[in-house]
Amino acid sequence: LKILVVNGPNLNMLGKREPEKYGTQTLSEIMSELTNTANSLNVELTHFQSNGEQALIERIHNAWQAVDCIIINPAAFTHTSVALRDALLSVDIPFYEVHLSNVHAREAFRHHSYFSDVAQGVICGLGAMGYHAALNAAVNRSQNAI
Numbered sequence: 001l002k003i004l005v006v007n008g009p010n011l012n013m014l015g016k017r018e019p020e021k022y023g024t025q026t027l028s029e030i031m032s033e034l035t036n037t038a039n040s041l042n043v044e045l046t047h048f049q050s051n052g053e054q055a056l057i058e059r060i061h062n063a064w065q066a067v068d069c070i071i072i073n074p075a076a077f078t079h080t081s082v083a084l085r086d087a088l089l090s091v092d093i094p095f096y097e098v099h100l101s102n103v104h105a106r107e108a109f110r111h112h113s114y115f116s117d118v119a120q121g122v123i124c125g126l127g128a129m130g131y132h133a134a135l136n137a138a139v140n141r142s143q144n145a146i
């Protein structure tokens with residue numbers, strides 16, 4: 001099973017950025033723990049982070065017919081980007097949407113997502129554990145075809 005993890009803008013600042021909302025772990029710490037879990041599950045995991053919409057879109061295009069599943073935290077683009085939504089639909093790869101914080105308990109502008117209605121599943125408010133939950137869900141889905 002090949003899984004691509006995509007993280008959007010400002011997530012490279014994890015650890016420094018609003019730790020009361022996003023925790024104290026850095027993105028590289030979170031991704032290295034996730035890679036360990038993936039290895040133990042026989043999953044080939046690749047990770048990409050960008051602060052730019054264009055780079056994120058192009059990385060998703062490059063995943064066409066190359067990965068089985070995408071785990072994405074679109075960060076602020078969750079609430080703004082039709083283009084990133086369309087990129088995911090264009091490659092026709094099932095994806096899970098992850099947010100570290102509980103976006104529904106925050107400002108009203110974070111309550112709407114351009115991704116949730118086309119995602120396999122949506123996880124928010126679990127912190128870094130959300131990425132692990134998505135990984136487990138993807139493995140489960142590939143084994144049970146659900």
Ligand code: DQA
Binds near residue numbers: 073100102110
């Ligand atoms: C986020 C929530 C978004 O509203 C915010 O813009 C982020 C991070 C999260 O992981 O909780 O950058 O996606």
